[in-house]
Amino acid sequence: MADVNVDQLAELLWDDPRAFVRQALSDNHxxxxxxxxxxxxxxxxxxxxxxxxxxxxxxxxxxxxxxxxxxxxxxxxxxxxxxxxxxxxxxxxxxxxxxxxxxxxxxxxxxxxxxxxxxxxxxxxxxxxxxxxxxNGDRQRVDLRLPAEAITPEHTGLCSSELGAYTLARAAWGSIASQYDALLAANLDPKVPVDRVIMLSRCRAWIICRDFSQELTLNCQTLFRASYDNSLHWQFAVPSGMGQTIWVDAVLTLNRHDNVVSIRFSRPPAPDEDDNSLDPTQAVTLVVRPDIEDRSNHHRTKAYTGPEQRFPAAIKATQRHFTFDPGYGHRLQALADLANFHTEPEWSYSVPYPIEKERGLGNSGDLFSPGYFSGELSMATPITLHFRISTTESPALPPPTPAATATFPERPLPLLEALRRSIPHFMTRRDDGHTVIAGYPWFLDWGRDTLICLRGIIAADMFQESRSIIQQFALFEQEGTIPNMIRGNDHSNRDTSDAPLWLFAAVRDYIDRAPEGRDILNLDCGGRSLLAVMESIAQNYWRGIANGIHADRQSALIFSPSHFTWMDTNYPACTPRMGYPIEIQALWINAMDLLASLTGKSTYSQRRDLARESVMTLFVKKDAAGLYDCLNASSGTRACDAQADDACRPNQLFATTLGAISDGAINRSIIDACQPLMLPAAIRSLDDAFVRCPLPLYAPDGSPLNDPKRPYQGHYRGPEDSHRKPAYHNGTGGAWVMPSFCEALVLCYGKNAAPAAKAWLGTAARTMTRGCVGFLPEICDGDAPHTLRGCVAQAWSSTEFFRVLKMVTELT
Incomplete structure (x- = not known):
């Protein structure tokens, strides 16, 4: 302490507290x-x-x-x-x-x-x-088990199949909160993902003992458990009179290879602390009433529009089986092993959909029940119900076979393991290859989302699947474009400037990580090698593409038309970002750098170097930390003549993580600029601050939707065009970009920043138990308490958290 100048330290603290903290550290610490x-x-x-x-x-x-x-x-x-x-x-x-x-x-x-x-x-x-x-990030665990007292209306469980079918069930048994809730939502196209058909919405159940009937609801539920093995578990302690309790388990399992779901009811032994339960060998009566529909998952059933007459007439029943064939080429078959079916039709009218009501999409739907199954339930006689949705040409549901015992984790999982195990739930078939469902319950496969997800899939060492996806989307390439949104076999929507460039990032990761990864460059992509496809993208971007993407030859930067980036909200256009968005430049520089290293062609290295120089000249803020988000311009305007958009958005992080900027001080300023955007397991899409470059938003009728000088909006709710779209990329927290902050942190500061990066990434563990148990959502409100919004399980959220957490873990 003799060498410490206390007066000098006090003066520094008085002058600049941040410098006082830094004085003991180097600039890059x-x-x-x-x-x-x-x-x-x-x-x-x-x-x-x-x-x-x-x-x-x-x-x-x-x-x-x-x-x-x-x-x-x-x-x-x-x-x-x-x-x-x-x-x-x-x-x-x-x-x-x-x-x-x-x-x-x-x-x-x-x-x-x-x-x-x-x-x-x-x-x-x-x-x-x-x-x-x-x-401490190393201690974060994901608990897939919820005691009944912790269950909220927002809690759900997800199962998915390689066909793209899903189960999305509330943790509170028998409850529904959204039109997308379903025990079985089937994908009926055997080759490609298409909109799902919901035919089994829920099952209600009762236990009858000593002529006393008790419905299975949250009132008698003790726990809910999810499993990455495609099963969900509800447990009940049912009062049976005389002070006794009947313990009942309901375990749902979705078949990974078919549109089939099974629900097994059983009588487990009572826990040790319950010394007055009904002997599980003593049979009680189980009654299960399925509620069914026939609709796209994007629609709702209204009985008065025709189903009230059509649905009852579409039922054919036998002793232990019924078939629901509404006459549109598909059917629902239901079969019980040890229970009989009793025809007794009834309707549940105006079942509330509070989630859709909040989103301005209608507030209820109607459910039809054709009857109920009943049977004697004891420890020796569990009852299993099987439901299958198929085309009418498919064979009948085969006789039930004993179901494999579902497995559930005995203890909370380490966060990295939980993220890793969540990734396969988004993998599905596309023709003879693989693709990625962008998010459950409403998205299909998107070009941008799939190629971003590829980086996490590669990090998970899923090389066969990664190779298949790279080939699949390289086959889609046409004159420099790759599809944005894909609906079945329709890939005509190519309004994206980033999807083709994300292919380069994925290929770089594959080469770096996969055994003999460089061999993928020779992959046959419809008569062309993968490398030829990548060069086609680069050449077309430079020459200009019919959809409006082109290079500014003076700066070597890429012009992007309105709503062509991941911030693509349109009609009304709420984040147009027309001009030169920063992440597009980072992706372009990464693509040029990769091609230069693979081909040795000076053309690519020259364009890379000029683009890097232009980013340094045109994007670095002179009077604040970080980078401009976009150089706003109309088509044909040079980058040097564009208007710099000073809005603070997280897209600038990609300039660091993709290597567009090598200057350490500027990279550190990007981190400083983005830290105020950070939320638990998410990052705000726009800072809550005034901007010099106004962003006026207008409804389709011309009425204003925001304050153009402070466009931040903290809540994602209400009708789409007037409320949700203006908020979506203007303050709403996105999960998938948040790990890039942690990646940038470690790239800038090295191992000594790893514990902080792990702690920020570790906030995902808490989020993974707040909504869809075991999964990360698409978005959350920008304002506290940061209510979870959007898709309950989003692919790129899981893959990016996994990729970066694994990178940081391997570093340490």
Whole structure:
């Protein structure tokens, strides 16, 4: 301590607290400081990794305190800054050793009046927010088991098949919250993913004992469990009178290779703590009533439009079986092994769909039940129901065979393992190859999504599947384009400037990771090699494509038409980004770099170098951290004449992760710019801040939808055109880009930033138990509490979290 100049340190702290923290570190050493912005971050659940300082500053004096429940764990009054304003540096609120699980604490801040201003000019304020103290990333676990008291209406379980069929069931047995909920939503095209047909929506069930009937609902449910082995488990403790309890298990399993789902009801032994349960060998009566429909998963059933007459007439029943054939070339078959079917039609009218109601898409649907199955249920006589959706030409449902015992994890899974096991649930067939379902329950396969997902699939060492997908989408290439949205065999939608370029990123990863990975360049893609396809994309981008994509020869940057990036909300156009978006330039530079290394052609290296120079010249902000998101321009406008869009978006992270920028200081400024966007397991698509480049949004009728100078919108809800579209890429949190922040962090700062990156990535574990158990969603609200939105299980969310977490783990 004799060599420490205390006065000099005090002067530095007074002048610049961030520099005070940095003074002991080199510029390229990670600084464990999180900045919290009063009157801004109250709407954001700020994540604080273990052993991080919390820096707070304001132009008024203040006092701040952190609370764990009713206990104050830190309280400090702000110190004055030399250049004006006040600050606090809170000591770490969680240390690496203590941080065993994520914890939410309260932050309270009292803003005081300035002494030199008249009283009442600026009133005192009390601000309240919450912080997420992130756990040590190495300790994060995903629990696929929910006790009944933890189950909410948002909790679901997902099973999927290689055909693209799915089960999406609520954790609360028998409940429905969305038109997309279904025990069996079938894909009836054996070759390609198409919109699913829902014919089995739910099953209601009752236990009858001593003439007392008790419905199986959340009231008597004890737990819900999910499994990556395509099974879901509900357990019940059913009151049976005389103070006794009947324990019942219901296990659903979706066949991976057919549109078949089975539900097995059984009587397990009572847990040790229950000493007054009904003997499981004593039979009780089980009654199960299926509720059925016949519709696309994007539609709803309304009985009065015809089904009220057609559905009952479409039922044919035998002792243990019924067939529902509505006459459109497909049918539902139901068969029980140890229960009889009783025809007793009934309708459930106006079943609420609160999710669709909130989205402005209709608030209810009608369900038809043709009757019920009943049988004696005991430990020795479990009852299994089988349901199959097939074309009418398919053979009848075969006699039931004993179902394989479903397996469920005995303990929470490490996060990396859980992410790895979630990935195959998005893999499905396309002709003789593979593709990726972008998200459940409503997406099919998209070009952009699939090629982004490829990087995580490759990281999971699924090389055969990866090779198949690369070949499949290389076959789609036409004059430099790859399909954006694919519907069955229709791949005419090629409105994307990034999908073809993501192919290069995937191929680079495959070459680097797969055994003899370079051999993939000779892969036959319809009479061309994969390398020839990649050169076709590069040459067409440079020459110009009919859809409007072209290169600006002066800068070697790529022009992208309106709504051609992943931020593609349109009609109304809410994030047009027409011009030169930053991530398109990063992807283009990566493509040129890869081709230069593979072919040795100077043309590619020259274009790469010029594009890099142009990014440095045109995208780096002079008066703020980070990069411009886009150089806004109409077609034909040179990049140097475009208008720089100063909106802070996370797309700039790809300039770091894809190697477009090599300057360490600029890469660090990109991280600084994006840190205020970070949410638990997501990242805001736009900062909550004023912009100099306005973004006016208008409804189809011409009415304004936002504040053009502060276009951030924190909630993704309400009707699509007037509310959800304006919010989707203008503040809504996206899961898939968030890992790129952690990747950039480690690329910039190396191993010493790895614990922080793991902690941020580890927040996925909490998210994976908030909605669809074991999966990551598509998006969340930008504003706290960051309600989960969009697809309940999104492919690129899982694959990108897995890829980056594995990269960081291997680094350490």
């Amino acid at each position: 990670y600084q464990a400081v999180i900045e919290w912005h009063p009157e801004h971050d109250e709407r954001r659940l700020v994540t604080v990794p273990p052993a991080h300082l919390l820096y707070v500053h304001h132009d008024r004096p203040f006092r701040i305190s952190a609370w764990r429940g009713n206990s104050c764990i830190q309280r400090k009054s702000a110190l004055a800054l030399k250049r004006g304003g006040f600050f606090v540096l809170l000591q770490p609120l969680n240390t690496t050793r203590e941080a065993r699980q994520d914890e939410i604490i309260d932050l309270k801040l009292e803003l005081f009046c300035l002494r030199d201003r008249p009283k009442g000019t600026v009133p005192c304020q009390n601000l309240h927010a919450q912080l997420l103290l992130a756990a």
